[in-house]
Amino acid sequence: MPDAAPRLRSLLEQLLGAPLRLRIRAWDGSQAGPPDAPTLVVRNRRALRRLLWKPGELGLARAWVAGDLGVEGDLYAVLERISGQIWERGDDARTLADTLRDPHSRAAVRGLIKLAGPALPPAPPREEVRRRGHLHTRRSDRRAISHHYDVGNAFYEIVLGPSMVYSCAYWSAPEPAGTLEEAQHDKLELVCRKLDLTPGKRLLDVGCGWGSMAMHAAREHGVNAVGITLSQEQAAYARKRVADEGLTDRVEIRVQDYRDVRDGPYDAISSIGMAEHVGAARYLEYATHLHGLLKPGGRLLNHQIARRPQLDESAYRVDEFIDAYVFPDGELAPLGTTVTQLERAGFEVRDVESIREHYALTLRRWVANLEAQGDRASRLAGAGRTRVWRLYMAASALAFERNRIGVNQVLAVRTPDSGASGLPLRSRVWATRQP
Structure with missing residues (x-):
C-alpha cells in the first residue's frame, strides 16, 4: 500500500515537534494531511535527497527548479507555511537545517534518509549560477546582468505586460485599483516630477532596462535622455521601441557600465532598481560617480530595495536562492546605510518615500501574468527558468507584505555652494494621477 506521504509527514513532524500545516502528496500517489490545507507535491525521492544535502532555501530552490517539488492550490499559502514553520528561525522554533544537525533528531533523520533512498546528491539544476572570479568587476557585473535579463524579451513581455517596466509600480488611487500599466505609468511620472524634468534638460537613466523611463521622460517632458544597460538584449529591444515611437532624436540607448559614463553634466539622473546590483564595496564609488555627473543643482532619484538592519551586521548573508538563481552578486x-553613502558622496538627501506595499501589489500582478501564460513562458525560457521566476516573485511579494524587505525612493541633490537646492519649501508637490 502506498505510504510515502504519511511516512514523510510523520518524520517532518517529529523533526519540527509540531503538526505540519501542509498536505503532502508523494510520488507513489499517497496523501497525508488536512484535506483543506495547501498541498506540497513531492514528485520523487530526489526531492528529499536535495533537502537532506542542502536543508535550507537552496535545497528547496533546487528541488522546485528541477521540478522535483510542486504545489497544488495557492502558492502563496504554501510559501507562507513553509517559511514560517520550516525555514525561518523564530523565538521558539528552529529551522529544519538546525533540527537535522541536532543529535536528538538522529532517528527521524535516519528515517528520512531511508525514505529518500541510497543515492548521491543530485547535481544542481542548470539554471543555477556558478560563481567565478571577484565580485562587482566590470566583467562579473556584465555576467550577472546577462544571467538575469538576457532570458528573452518575449518572456519579459509575458511577465511585465505592455509597460515593460521591471521595478515597483505606483498606485496613485486611494485603493489599489487600476491596471498594472496605469500604475507603472504613474511610477514613471512620479520619478519625472521628483526630478523636475522640463523640456531641454538632460537625463541619465542608469540601468535603463527596456527603455521605458527614458522614453516616458522624452515623450511626456521633452528631455534629452540617455539610457544605459549592460544587457545587449535589453538595449536592442529598447532601441527598436525608441525608433518605433519616433524618439531617436531625444533618446539614446547605450550598452555601458555606469563607471564608464563621462559625458556629464546631466540635469537629472534616475536609478530605478539598479543600485541593488552595485554591492556594498562599490556603493560609495557608485554614488560619487553619479554625483560627479550632475551639474550643481542637479537631482538624483535613487529607487532601491532595502533590507532591514541587523543588530549584528556581520551576520547578514545574501539570500541563497536569490544569489544562485535570480540576482547573482546582488x-x-x-535604508540608513544608503542615505549615509549618498551623503558621503556629497549629496544632500531631501526626500525619502517608502513604497513597500506597492511592490507587493506589483509582484502579485507579475505572478498572475506568468501563471496565465505559464506554458508559453516555459516554451520561451524553459520550464526551470519559469519556475525560478514564479517562486522568486511570489516569495518576494510575501517578503514585502510582511515587512521583511522594503523599497524606497530617495531624492538627493548636488546642492551648489550657494546652498540653493532648487526644491520648493513643501517638497511633496509631485502627486501624479488624481483619484
Whole structure:
C-alpha cells in the first residue's frame, strides 16, 4: 500500500515537534494531511535527497527548479507555511537545517534518509549560477546582468505586460485599483516630477532596462535622455521601441557600465532598481560617480530595495536562492546605510518615500501574468527558468507584505555652494494621477 506521504509527514513532524500545516502528496500517489490545507507535491525521492544535502532555501530552490517539488492550490499559502514553520528561525522554533544537525533528531533523520533512498546528491539544476572570479568587476557585473535579463524579451513581455517596466509600480488611487500599466505609468511620472524634468534638460537613466523611463521622460517632458544597460538584449529591444515611437532624436540607448559614463553634466539622473546590483564595496564609488555627473543643482532619484538592519551586521548573508538563481552578486543594504553613502558622496538627501506595499501589489500582478501564460513562458525560457521566476516573485511579494524587505525612493541633490537646492519649501508637490 502506498505510504510515502504519511511516512514523510510523520518524520517532518517529529523533526519540527509540531503538526505540519501542509498536505503532502508523494510520488507513489499517497496523501497525508488536512484535506483543506495547501498541498506540497513531492514528485520523487530526489526531492528529499536535495533537502537532506542542502536543508535550507537552496535545497528547496533546487528541488522546485528541477521540478522535483510542486504545489497544488495557492502558492502563496504554501510559501507562507513553509517559511514560517520550516525555514525561518523564530523565538521558539528552529529551522529544519538546525533540527537535522541536532543529535536528538538522529532517528527521524535516519528515517528520512531511508525514505529518500541510497543515492548521491543530485547535481544542481542548470539554471543555477556558478560563481567565478571577484565580485562587482566590470566583467562579473556584465555576467550577472546577462544571467538575469538576457532570458528573452518575449518572456519579459509575458511577465511585465505592455509597460515593460521591471521595478515597483505606483498606485496613485486611494485603493489599489487600476491596471498594472496605469500604475507603472504613474511610477514613471512620479520619478519625472521628483526630478523636475522640463523640456531641454538632460537625463541619465542608469540601468535603463527596456527603455521605458527614458522614453516616458522624452515623450511626456521633452528631455534629452540617455539610457544605459549592460544587457545587449535589453538595449536592442529598447532601441527598436525608441525608433518605433519616433524618439531617436531625444533618446539614446547605450550598452555601458555606469563607471564608464563621462559625458556629464546631466540635469537629472534616475536609478530605478539598479543600485541593488552595485554591492556594498562599490556603493560609495557608485554614488560619487553619479554625483560627479550632475551639474550643481542637479537631482538624483535613487529607487532601491532595502533590507532591514541587523543588530549584528556581520551576520547578514545574501539570500541563497536569490544569489544562485535570480540576482547573482546582488546585495541589499538598509535604508540608513544608503542615505549615509549618498551623503558621503556629497549629496544632500531631501526626500525619502517608502513604497513597500506597492511592490507587493506589483509582484502579485507579475505572478498572475506568468501563471496565465505559464506554458508559453516555459516554451520561451524553459520550464526551470519559469519556475525560478514564479517562486522568486511570489516569495518576494510575501517578503514585502510582511515587512521583511522594503523599497524606497530617495531624492538627493548636488546642492551648489550657494546652498540653493532648487526644491520648493513643501517638497511633496509631485502627486501624479488624481483619484
